[in-house]
Every structure is written in structure tokens, then in C-alpha cells.
Amino acid sequence: MSDTGWRPVRTRYLTAPRLGQHVVSVLLAMVAMPVFGGMLWLVGAATKASLPSVGAAIESVGVIVLYSFAISWLGHLPLAVVLHRMLRGGQGGWLVALVASALIGAFWAQVLHLPIILPFAIVGGMLQAWLLRRAVLARASLA
Numbered sequence: 346m347s348d349t350g351w352r353p354v355r356t357r358y359l360t361a362p363r364l365g366q367h368v369v370s371v372l373l374a375m376v377a378m379p380v381f382g383g384m385l386w387l388v389g390a391a392t393k394a395s396l397p398s399v400g401a402a403i404e405s406v407g408v409i410v411l412y413s414f415a416i417s418w419l420g421h422l423p424l425a426v427v428l429h430r431m432l433r434g435g436q437g438g439w440l441v442a443l444v445a446s447a448l449i450g451a452f453w454a455q456v457l458h459l460p461i462i463l464p465f466a467i468v469g470g471m472l473q474a475w476l477l478r479r480a481v482l483a484r485a486s487l488a
Contacts, residue, residue, distance in 0.1 A: 351478060353440035359481050361433040366484070370476035371421045374469050375414050382410030413465050416457070420449045420466045421473055428474055432481070439474070446470025 362370075389404025427445045431437040450466020453459075 351475075352438045354436055354438040356432060356437040356478075357435040359432055359435075359437060359478065360485060362429060362477055362481050363484075366477060366480040367425045367429065370473050370480060371418075371425055373476050374421060374473035375417055377472060378417065378465070378469055379411050379414045382407050382413065386411055409461065410465070413469075416453075416462070417465070417469055419453050420446070420462075420470060423449050424470050424473060425477075428477055432477075437474075437478070439471070442471055442474035443467065446474070 385407030386404055387407070389400050389402070389407050391400070392403055393400030424442075424445055427449075428437060428442065431441050431445075446467045446469070447463070449470065450463045453466065454462040
């Protein structure tokens with residue numbers, strides 16, 4: 346199956362994902378954020394010698410991103426259910442993933458009183474949806 350581009354809503358060209366594809370997409374999304382956070386932390390530490398305030402800011406953001414995996418599962422698991430149901434119904438586009446990620450992130454930001462969760466939820470959710478889409482396309486090309 347050829348990739349026709351990730352449409353905003355309709356994705357009838359994609360088949361429903363399997364459980365293994367959900368597990369892999371969630372795990373990869375949960376690992377990618379701390380890796381990126383670790384890199385930011387190292388860049389901030391290296392920058393701190395020449396530009397202390399900039400380095401400290403980069404380092405602080407890196408630490409937050411590094412430890413985001415501790416609560417990111419709160420969003421990744423419900424998003425996997427939403428993405429599965431939407432892909433099965435042919436409505437698993439990028440706009441659907443974006444709105445679902447934002448709604449789940451906004452819910453947890455309210456419940457946990459942590460407004461900083463929202464941007465991480467959107468980025469992590471879109472990453473998870475993209476990884477899941479790539480896995481479904483790869484499976485379809487092998488068939």
C-alpha cells in the first residue's frame with residue numbers, strides 16, 4: 346500500500362492496528378521524550394559555562410522533559426484506545442489525533458493541576474499517532 350499522505354480526518358486507506366502495534370507505538374513515544382529531555386539537559390549543562398541563564402533554562406526544560414515519562418502513560422493509554430477506535434472507523438487522521446491528544450492532556454492538566462502537561466501531551470500524542478500510522482502502513486505494505 347502506498348502512503349497517500351496523512352489526511353486530517355478520513356483514513357479509510359488504513360487498516361485497524363493490532364495490539365502489538367499499539368504497544369510499540371506507546372513504548373517508542375514514551376522513550377523518545379526522555380531521550381530528547383536528556384539531550385536538552387546535556388546541551389543546557391554545556392551551555393551553562395558560557396551563558397549561565399540560557400544554559401540553566403535549557404537544562405531546566407530538559408529535566409522536565411526527561412522525567413515526563415513518569416506520568417505520560419496517563420495520556421498514552423487512553424489515546425491508544427481512541428486511536429484504535431478512530432482508525433477502525435476510518436477517521437484516524439492527524440487532526441483527530443491532535444484534538445484527542447489536546448483533550449486528554451487538558452483533562453490531566455486540570456486533574457493534576459499541572460498546566461505544563463498540555464504541550465507535552467500534544468507532542469507525545471502526535472508522536473504516538475504518527476508511529477502507529479507508520480506501523481499500520483508497514484504492515485499493509487508487507488501484505
